[in-house]
Amino acid sequence: MTIRIENLSVTFDGFHALKSVSIAVDKGESFGLVGESGSGKSTLLRAVAGLAPVSAGTIEVNGEALLGNRRSRAFRRAVQMVFQDPYASLHPRQTVDRQLLEPLAIHGIGDGERRILKALDEVGLGSSFRFRYPHQLSGGQRQRVAIARALIVEPEILLLDEPTSALDASVQAEVLNLLEEVRGRHGLTYVMVSHDLGVVTHMCGRLAVMKSGEVVETLAATDLAGGRMVSDYSRRLMVASKGFSREVAPV
Amino acid sequence: MTPLLTVGNLSVTYPTRTGIIEAVRGVSFELGRERLGIVGESGSGKSQTGRAIMGLTPPPGIVRADALSFSGVDLLAATPSTWRDMRGSRLAMILQDPKFSLNPVMTIGRQITETLRHHENVSKREARHRALEMLEAVQISDPERVFSLYPHEVSGGMGQRAMIAMMLVCGPELLIADEPTSALDVTVQLEVLGILDRLVRDKGMGLIFISHDLRLVSSFCDRVLVMYAGRIVEELATADLGGATHPYTRGLLDCTPKIGESRHPLPVLERRKEWAA
Ligand SMILES: Nc1ncnc2c1ncn2[C@@H]1O[C@H](COP(=O)(O)OP(=O)(O)OP(=O)(O)O)[C@@H](O)[C@H]1O
Ligand SMILES: Nc1ncnc2c1ncn2[C@@H]1O[C@H](COP(=O)(O)OP(=O)(O)OP(=O)(O)O)[C@@H](O)[C@H]1O
Ligand SMILES: [Mg+2]
Numbered sequence: 093m094t095i096r097i098e099n100l101s102v103t104f105d106g107f108h109a110l111k112s113v114s115i116a117v118d119k120g121e122s123f124g125l126v127g128e129s130g131s132g133k134s135t136l137l138r139a140v141a142g143l144a145p146v147s148a149g150t151i152e153v154n155g156e157a158l159l160g161n162r163r164s165r166a167f168r169r170a171v172q173m174v175f176q177d178p179y180a181s182l183h184p185r186q187t188v189d190r191q192l193l194e195p196l197a198i199h200g201i202g203d204g205e206r207r208i209l210k211a212l213d214e215v216g217l218g219s220s221f222r223f224r225y226p227h228q229l230s231g232g233q234r235q236r237v238a239i240a241r242a243l244i245v246e247p248e249i250l251l252l253d254e255p256t257s258a259l260d261a262s263v264q265a266e267v268l269n270l271l272e273e274v275r276g277r278h279g280l281t282y283v284m285v286s287h288d289l290g291v292v293t294h295m296c297g298r299l300a301v302m303k304s305g306e307v308v309e310t311l312a313a314t315d316l317a318g319g320r321m322v323s324d325y326s327r328r329l330m331v332a333s334k335g336f337s338r339e340v341a342p343v
Numbered sequence: 344m345t346p347l348l349t350v351g352n353l354s355v356t357y358p359t360r361t362g363i364i365e366a367v368r369g370v371s372f373e374l375g376r377e378r379l380g381i382v383g384e385s386g387s388g389k390s391q392t393g394r395a396i397m398g399l400t401p402p403p404g405i406v407r408a409d410a411l412s413f414s415g416v417d418l419l420a421a422t423p424s425t426w427r428d429m430r431g432s433r434l435a436m437i438l439q440d441p442k443f444s445l446n447p448v449m450t451i452g453r454q455i456t457e458t459l460r461h462h463e464n465v466s467k468r469e470a471r472h473r474a475l476e477m478l479e480a481v482q483i484s485d486p487e488r489v490f491s492l493y494p495h496e497v498s499g500g501m502g503q504r505a506m507i508a509m510m511l512v513c514g515p516e517l518l519i520a521d522e523p524t525s526a527l528d529v530t531v532q533l534e535v536l537g538i539l540d541r542l543v544r545d546k547g548m549g550l551i552f553i554s555h556d557l558r559l560v561s562s563f564c565d566r567v568l569v570m571y572a573g574r575i576v577e578e579l580a581t582a583d584l585g586g587a588t589h590p591y592t593r594g595l596l597d598c599t600p601k602i603g604e605s606r607h608p609l610p611v612l613e614r615r616k617e618w619a620a
């Protein structure tokens with residue numbers, strides 16, 4: 093088991109964002125998180141990264157229990173997170189080049205020039221983007237820089253929060269293929285949040301459905317796709333994923 | 344009937360140290376009281392088109408157009424005070440990075456009430472009441488709590504809905520929504536689209552709906568513009584999306600992962616130089 097989360101609770105000022113959540117993700121697995129907006133998906137990823145006020149429960153990564161919000165340097169290389177809001181991953185006053193160089197420097201990884209050009213190329217950004225600042229990029233270009241930044245240190249575990257939500261279908265397909273290819277090649281483990289059930293079922297073998305700070309159901313992606321779910325909420329999500337219809341539009 | 348919005352040969356350029364970036368290159372369209380979708384490649388100029396219409400192009404960007412007019416007002420000649428009066432009340436834009444675009448040091452509730460009180464003569468109490476109503480309308484389940492939170496304390500989708508609430512509270516005539524539902528779960532997404540749909544149908548609002556989600560655009564919009572490398576490469580009635588002729592649009596339809604399909608790797612586009620000509 094690479095990630096084992098048991099009875100995890102996160103509380104902000106008396107508000108229970110996560111209520112005793114448990115999930116377990118195997119090494120090399122790609123695990124999805126879907127569910128209601130505000131249900132605690134990002135909070136769950138942030139808790140693993142040591143960025144949320146955990147009030148109860150345990151998080152174990154690679155067999156090691158994580159205490160509080162302290163994370164070792166080795167952890168910070170092995171586990172990379174792509175934030176939902178790409179601005180949050182990126183430093184506003186640093187060029188793309190600096191942002192990609194920094195994690196390499198921190199973790200003592202050489203060959204920066206080549207790695208930076210390769211990382212940019214892999215996410216479909218040419219070298220002409222190298223010296224831009226985040227505000228000089230489009231939403232999807234920023235998101236791709238954040239992905240490049242997470243991949244450049246060759247992590248073991250990727251926590252991906254809506255990694256392709258700002259990408260058009262053509263670039264999304266490239267990024268999803270890249271993520272699958274990297275995972276296949278290096279046996280990475282992914283935990284991936286997405287509102288797009290097509291994307292989650294494409295990328296993940298199993299997934300958890302969340303609502304109001306709780307996991308309502310954990311199931312195989314093929315079961316979701318095949319309509320074999322137990323909770324009403326999962327069923328409602330599947331119906332809604334068919335698209336907008338004026339006939340059934342809520343009044 | 345004169346259109347609500349006329350955009351004629353719009354271009355947006357950014358001079359940089361390493362040369363000029365042409366973000367938008369000669370975009371023209373008209374908008375009535377309808378739902379117009381804009382789809383297109385990441386970086387193709389969708390947001391920059393929306394921002395230029397709203398007079399929100401950041402320096403050192405340069406906006407040029409043969410025509411840019413909203414309901415008879417020449418936007419190219421609009422003074423800062425005209426903009427202050429119109430923006431947020433008659434014309435509004437839901438920006439793509441809502442949490443970044445909201446004021447980080449002001450609560451969500453205060454941002455909505457201030458927008459309202461800037462444009463309408465309402466009491467504090469009335470403003471609070473309307474803000475809470477608006478938050479509830481966008482499916483925020485505990486509006487009182489969210490009202491008093493700061494942007495960094497809400498989830499991605501809640502920030503997006505806060506911004507939607509802020510932009511709708513004054514009842515604009517033209518709304519540009521830049522990826523307004525990308526952070527929403529599909530059930531909330533449909534509720535929000537329902538609200539936008541009714542504003543177009545019942546209040547005659549004009550809506551520009553920028554999205555990369557073809558499935559949503561095709562089920563929600565009347566017409567769709569497809570952008571590539573700063574230009575409009577195709578315009579379609581959404582009913583005819585399947586009959587798209589531009590290879591980019593056709594490629595898009597093919598490379599979306601769908602539930603219940605297994606295609607690994609996904610097909611990708613073979614982009615051609617001439618598409619960006
Ligand atoms: N710093 C904070 N202070 C107070 N409340 C917070 C804070 N961070 C998160 N929350 C609350 O925790 C809840 C869960 O937020 P989270 O971001 O995990 O949701 P999510 O499932 O990722 O939603 P979305 O799909 O909209 O991104 C929300 O109600 C949010 O307001
Ligand atoms: N301030 C700026 N300075 C220089 N170039 C910019 C600036 N803002 C945007 N650009 C460039 O303009 C082009 C169009 O950007 P825009 O944000 O309109 O793309 P978009 O179609 O909205 O893409 P996405 O779907 O990724 O959000 C991009 O290539 C971007 O890098
Ligand atoms: Mg989130």
Ligand SMILES: [Mg+2]
Pocket residue numbers: 230231232389390391439521
């Ligand atoms: Mg954009």
